[in-house]
Amino acid sequence: GQQVMQIPQYQHVQEGEDFTTYCNSSTTLSNIQWYKQRPGGHPVFLIQLVKSGEVKKQKRLTFQFGEAKKNSSLHITATQTTDVGTYFCAGLDTNAGKSTFGDGTTLTVKP
Amino acid sequence: DAMVIQNPRYQVTQFGKPVTLSCSQTLNHNVMYWYQQKSSQAPKLLFHYYDKDFNNEADTPDNFQSRRPNTSFCFLDIRSPGLGDAAMYLCATSRHRGGGYNEQFFGPGTRLTVL
Numbered sequence: 001g002q003q004v005m006q007i008p009q010y011q012h013v014q015e016g017e018d019f020t021t022y023c024n025s026s027t028t029l030s031n032i033q034w035y036k037q038r039p040g041g042h043p044v045f046l047i048q049l050v051k052s053g054e055v056k057k058q059k060r061l062t063f064q065f066g067e068a069k070k071n072s073s074l075h076i077t078a079t080q081t082t083d084v085g086t087y088f089c090a091g092l093d094t095n096a097g098k099s100t101f102g103d104g105t106t107l108t109v110k111p
Numbered sequence: 112d113a114m115v116i117q118n119p120r121y122q123v124t125q126f127g128k129p130v131t132l133s134c135s136q137t138l139n140h141n142v143m144y145w146y147q148q149k150s151s152q153a154p155k156l157l158f159h160y161y162d163k164d165f166n167n168e169a170d171t172p173d174n175f176q177s178r179r180p181n182t183s184f185c186f187l188d189i190r191s192p193g194l195g196d197a198a199m200y201l202c203a204t205s206r207h208r209g210g211g212y213n214e215q216f217f218g219p220g221t222r223l224t225v226l
Contacts, residue, residue, distance in 0.1 A: 001169075030209055042201055042217040043154065050211060088153060090215075097166075097208055099215070101153045 002027045002093045006102030014110050019076040021105035023089035030094040032065055032072045037104070038085040046074075079109050114138070115218035117202050123224045124192050132187040132221045134202030142208055143185040144215065145177060146201040154201055160185060161208060189223075197225045 003026040013019055023032065031050045035043035047056055049065035049072060056063045062075045072091075076083055086106045090099040115136045124130040134143065142161050146154035158167045160179045174196070176188040189196055199220045206212040 031211065031213070033214065035215075042220050043203075043215070045214050045216070048211070048214060092209055092213055094209060098156065098159065099213060101156075103153045106151070 002091070002096050002100050004089060004091045004100045004102040006089055006105055008105055009103065010106050010108075012108045012110065013079050015081060016078050019079050019083070019107055021074050021087050021089075021107075023072045023074075023091070023102050025070045025091045025093075025100075027070070027091075027093050027095070029069050029091040031092045032069075033090045033092070033099065034063060034072075034074055035088045035090060035101075036085050037088065041085075043088060076107075079107070081109050081111055083107060084109050115202055115204055115216050117200075117218035117221050119221060120219060121222045121224070123226060124189075125226050126194065127191045130189050130192055130223070132189075132200050132202075132223070134185045134187070134218055135183050136202075136204045136216075137183070138204055138206075138216060139182060140204035140206050140216070141182075142205045142213075143179060144203040144205075145175075145185070145187050146203065147196075148199045148201055148220070157187070159208075192223070192225045194225050197223055199223075 033048045034046040037043045054065040060077045086104040088104045089102040092099045144159040145157045148154045157171045179185045201220045202218040203215040205215045
């Protein structure tokens with residue numbers, strides 16, 4: 001079945017440093033979504049990428065979808081303490097008819 | 112506000128005693144999902160409904176069942192909870208399963224404790 005892998009599992013940064021998490025799928029994706037889960041909270045949708053090579057920005061967050069539609073990345077510029085949480089990618093495999101979540105990257109930010 | 116509601120937020124049950132978790136939505140979405148999330152892990156999809164069509168994951172134990180009596184409500188039944196079933200159970204909805212409309216809206220979750 002479809003596998004979605006995310007690295008790194010954990011990332012500790014100093015406030016102001018950049019952060020990147022990478023997502024790789026074993027199958028070609030129809031779309032990829034990114035979610036953020038704050039400690040003690042539930043996943044909250046951030047963005048969806050659909051097109052090959054697509055890049056979207058939300059303030060300090062930049063999301064990319066690979067040309068082959070099998071990988072994606074989330075980059076945060078100049079992290080803030082409000083960025084702490086676990087970031088999950090979720091890839092939609094049309095053949096499977098569902099999205100599969102990656103294992104997540106947990107970001108901690110030291111003030 | 113349109114939202115996904117889960118009740119109860121915390122549930123304590125005894126080993127082997129059946130328990131039902133509930134989820135309701137005011138989004139009028141076609142798809143409702145149930146996930147199990149254990150500490151420091153990704154949400155694990157148990158099953159989902161597309162309208163009345165039930166879709167079980169291959170590795171979901173038979174101990175877990177679900178009902179969706181109408182568009183707004185979906186229930187998760189755990190017939191004989193074991194200690195390993197202690198987890199956060201998340202309900203989510205999406206308008207469709209694909210076509211750009213599969214953004215998932217999650218409820219706050221129910222934290223299940225098994226004694």
